[in-house]
Amino acid sequence: MAPSTGPGDTASYFPNATGDQWSFNYTTNETTALSPDAIVGVAVNGTKIVQGVSAAVFTRTDPTVASGGSDQYFYVNGGGVTLLRNDSDSGHRLTVALRGTLSNRFRSVSARSCSRA
Numbered sequence: 007m008a009p010s011t012g013p014g015d016t017a018s019y020f021p022n023a024t025g026d027q028w029s030f031n032y033t034t035n036e037t038t039a040l041s042p043d044a045i046v047g048v049a050v051n052g053t054k055i056v057q058g059v060s061a062a063v064f065t066r067t068d069p070t071v072a073s074g075g076s077d078q079y080f081y082v083n084g085g086g087v088t089l090l091r092n093d094s095d096s097g098h099r100l101t102v103a104l105r106g107t108l109s110n111r112f113r114s115v116s117a118r119s120c121s122r123a
Contacts, residue, residue, distance in 0.1 A: 012085035022062040022082050026050040032070065039070040046070070054079060056090040 021028070027049035034042060047067040053060045061079035068075045079091040 010083060010085055014084045014086045015082055016084070020080075020082055020087050022050055022064075022080060024050050024052050024062075032068070034070055036070070038072075040072060041070050044069040056081070059090070061090050 027047065029045050029047040032044055032046040046069075049065050049067075051063045051065045054063050055061070056079045059081050061081045064078040064080060066075045066078065077091075077093045078089060081088045081090050
């Protein structure tokens with residue numbers, strides 16, 4: 007998990023407020039996909055306690071997969087952004103081992119440049 011302080015997301019660029027939503031064009035060559043391309047949506051649908059902290063619930067609506075989508079749980083603090091759980095990968099050994107790993111511990115900056123702290 008990200009430390010409590012550090013460069014983190016000090017400008018609040020990571021969209022984790024309840025009600026935040028976006029969509030994007032998605033293309034895959036995965037042979038199990040129901041469709042090779044689709045518009046995928048992501049919405050922040052509240053919070054849930056995961057690993058003892060309040061995590062933002064990111065719900066992905068994905069017509070390319072049989073389940074129709076999945077939830078991911080992110081924790082954002084002064085030290086960074088941590089992916090705490092990904093429901094779509096619950097059976098994968100590597101995902102289970104990596105839960106609670108740091109996703110972003112560098113300063114989020116404008117799209118023109120990026121620096122690592």
